[in-house]
Amino acid sequence: MATAPVAPVVLIVEDDPALRTLLMRLLREEGFQPLSAAHGAEMARMLETNAVDLILLDIMLPGSNGFDLCRSIRRESDVPIVMLSARDDETDRLIGLELGADDYIGKPFSKKELIARIRAILRRTQNGVQTAQPRGHQQMTFAGWTLDPGRRELLSPDGAFVDLSGAEFDLLLAFLSSPQRVIGRERLLEMSRARFSDASDRSIDVLVSRLRRKLAVTGQAEALLRTVRGVGYIFTAAVERR
Amino acid sequence: MKPLRLWPQRLVGQVTLVLMLAVALEFIGSSILFENSRIYPNRDNQIRRAAEQLVTAEALLDVSPPDIRPSHAEEMSSHGVSLHWSALPPLINHDRATEQQMRERFQDAEPTLRGRDLRFNADIDRSLPRDTHLKVALKLRDGTWVTLKTKIRAASWAVLLSSAGSAFILGLGVIAAAALVLRNLSRPLRALAEAADKIGQGQGAQVRIAESGAGDLKLVAKAFNAMQDRIAGLLKTRTEALAAVSHDLRTPLARLRLRAGFVQDTAAREALENDVDEMAAMLNSLLAYLGGQEDPEPPRRIDLAALAMTIVDDAADAERPATFAGLEHVPVMARHLSLKRAINNLVENALHYGGNAALTLSREDRTIVLAVEDNGPGIPDDQLAQVLQPFHRLDDARARNTAGLGLGLTIVQQILQREGGSLVLKNRAQGGLRVELRLPAL
Numbered sequence A: 001m002a003t004a005p006v007a008p009v010v011l012i013v014e015d016d017p018a019l020r021t022l023l024m025r026l027l028r029e030e031g032f033q034p035l036s037a038a039h040g041a042e043m044a045r046m047l048e049t050n051a052v053d054l055i056l057l058d059i060m061l062p063g064s065n066g067f068d069l070c071r072s073i074r075r076e077s078d079v080p081i082v083m084l085s086a087r088d089d090e091t092d093r094l095i096g097l098e099l100g101a102d103d104y105i106g107k108p109f110s111k112k113e114l115i116a117r118i119r120a121i122l123r124r125t126q127n128g129v130q131t132a133q134p135r136g137h138q139q140m141t142f143a144g145w146t147l148d149p150g151r152r153e154l155l156s157p158d159g160a161f162v163d164l165s166g167a168e169f170d171l172l173l174a175f176l177s178s179p180q181r182v183i184g185r186e187r188l189l190e191m192s193r194a195r196f197s198d199a200s201d202r203s204i205d206v207l208v209s210r211l212r213r214k215l216a217v218t219g220q221a222e223a224l225l226r227t228v229r230g231v232g233y234i235f236t237a238a239v240e241r242r
Numbered sequence B: 001m002k003p004l005r006l007w008p009q010r011l012v013g014q015v016t017l018v019l020m021l022a023v024a025l026e027f028i029g030s031s032i033l034f035e036n037s038r039i040y041p042n043r044d045n046q047i048r049r050a051a052e053q054l055v056t057a058e059a060l061l062d063v064s065p066p067d068i069r070p071s072h073a074e075e076m077s078s079h080g081v082s083l084h085w086s087a088l089p090p091l092i093n094h095d096r097a098t099e100q101q102m103r104e105r106f107q108d109a110e111p112t113l114r115g116r117d118l119r120f121n122a123d124i125d126r127s128l129p130r131d132t133h134l135k136v137a138l139k140l141r142d143g144t145w146v147t148l149k150t151k152i153r154a155a156s157w158a159v160l161l162s163s164a165g166s167a168f169i170l171g172l173g174v175i176a177a178a179a180l181v182l183r184n185l186s187r188p189l190r191a192l193a194e195a196a197d198k199i200g201q202g203q204g205a206q207v208r209i210a211e212s213g214a215g216d217l218k219l220v221a222k223a224f225n226a227m228q229d230r231i232a233g234l235l236k237t238r239t240e241a242l243a244a245v246s247h248d249l250r251t252p253l254a255r256l257r258l259r260a261g262f263v264q265d266t267a268a269r270e271a272l273e274n275d276v277d278e279m280a281a282m283l284n285s286l287l288a289y290l291g292g293q294e295d296p297e298p299p300r301r302i303d304l305a306a307l308a309m310t311i312v313d314d315a316a317d318a319e320r321p322a323t324f325a326g327l328e329h330v331p332v333m334a335r336h337l338s339l340k341r342a343i344n345n346l347v348e349n350a351l352h353y354g355g356n357a358a359l360t361l362s363r364e365d366r367t368i369v370l371a372v373e374d375n376g377p378g379i380p381d382d383q384l385a386q387v388l389q390p391f392h393r394l395d396d397a398r399a400r401n402t403a404g405l406g407l408g409l410t411i412v413q414q415i416l417q418r419e420g421g422s423l424v425l426k427n428r429a430q431g432g433l434r435v436e437l438r439l440p441a442l
Helices: A017-029 A040-049 A066-076 A090-098 A111-127 A166-177 A185-195 A197-201 A204-214 B011-037 B043-062 B066-076 B097-109 B156-198 B215-260 B266-294 B304-317 B336-354 B408-418
Strands: A009-013 A033-037 A054-058 A081-085 A103-106 A140-142 A145-148 A153-155 A182-184 A225-228 A232-235 B081-086 B118-124 B132-139 B145-152 B300-303 B322-326 B331-334 B357-364 B367-373 B422-427 B433-440
Touching (some): A009 A017, A009 A040, A017 A033, A017 A111, A017 B215, A033 A040, A040 A066, A054 A066, A066 A081, A081 A090, A090 A103, A103 A111, A145 A166, A166 A204, A166 A232, A185 A204, A185 A232, B011 B156, B011 B215, B043 B081, B043 B145, B066 B081, B097 B118, B097 B132, B156 B215, B215 B266, B266 B408, B300 B304, B300 B336, B304 B331, B304 B357, B304 B367, B331 B336, B331 B433, B336 B367, B336 B433, B408 B422
Parallel strands (some): A009 A033, A054 A081, A081 A103, B322 B357
Antiparallel strands (some): A145 A153, A182 A232, A225 A232, B081 B145, B118 B132, B357 B367, B367 B433, B422 B433
């Protein structure tokens, strides 16, 4: 055990004692070093005395709610935050993500799902992939389209919201972070895996063709995402950040 | 300052006032009629005058020489009363009740006639207005006779007319009163009936009725509206309680799911996890149904094609037979998450009951149609409307292995109604079900 690499420290902020205990046990079994707090004040004490790698934050807490805590943490640190919520509500998810949470899991979640998400986020932050994706509300525009990474929204040139799956969004974001440069399939796969551990089976080519179909509004799609035979793809439009 | 109110506020007051007005009208009308009837002399007057005339004629004829008596009698005749003189008795006395009555009246009017030889013959006209044809013969002192013939007009026609008239006026008055009262009564009552009929049929919207009409009806309307408020309040409390319980159930469910992860037996663990998934899905659909009314998400411009593609692609990734064809970019105004839930429900239904889901996006004039078709058994035609009812499930074998509460289509319909669209279910001629999600085009 002593030979194992330093176990990531995960702080669980959850008011339900039984669930807290379960999460502790589960994370310990999966090789994490769990800490727990029942409310905001306890969380603040924990953060002062421990170096925490990730926070699991319940939205419904007595006293100050998870959103407030998330905001106050973000003012001081970039520690990854995964929000837990009993409300399977997309509005909550959006608020959480806008406040700087890294992910959002609705209750009830399975052990597998939770561990996969935690691992994906830790891998993303430790690999430094995060640096390629600007945090916050910096909007990107290309060929009339607008992409908002904070709200995870893509708007077509006529202002319509275009629904993208998580993998499609991440893939588009990857293209936009390296516009007008050839990106290899391997690199794209790696990037989408960083976020979605279950993306391994999904062929990048399928994702690209789906993305092309959704971007096919003005007939420029083929040109936007061009295949570079044998290598990968190139995003041809210029990207502006605002 | 309240204006002086002559019109009573209560129903009883209104009815009373109207009836009083009717009675007053009747009274006035009858009085006018009776006043008119007095223009014609009444029976007693006519008899008195005839008696008077008879006595005068007797006095005159008594002192006249016999040869000029007939012409004198003739001269004394007046309109309606004729006098004759004769040497022989002109008539035989009848002594019926009518004649006796006449004799008394004559003798009352002219007491000098008492004890005289008076002969009466009174015939009552059988036809209306029942006048009396009266002949009276009086024996003069010299044994000759003077005869008076007249027609005593029955006042009965006036009585008849006035009673008919007053009945008519009373009838009119009462009808007018009834019309007034009913007009006042029926409008709010009909509104009340219509409102009561509408309650619970719409989307839970309250049916307000105007608090107008008579005071009592105003009270009824007020009570009706208040009752609705209370019902709405009760429903809201229940709904909130149900929603709160559904939310709260998620935490123990989360514990259960995590605990399932520690179960060593793989089969048991999977069964447990499936159960938890099913319960979570039920809670989700229940919350979607309950919260459908007040979704805070604002409608926005959405690419319906991209939304359908995402859902179909997700299903395809799970190796389920879902396909998408048709228009590739169709903007609609809708709430993104609601619409996604609606399409998801339809695709899930098609995959579950029909085995496949074929989505086609097309435009029919001003309507965008997203059709979800399957090759399953369809729905019996008589049940097509019922499947939209909340908690309704087709009660054949298929329903038994179905997760969920029977809210799927209800939620879809709720969502579409809110977006100004509609849901259409049809059985396809070649078998299978076709569900159309229809939204107004932009």
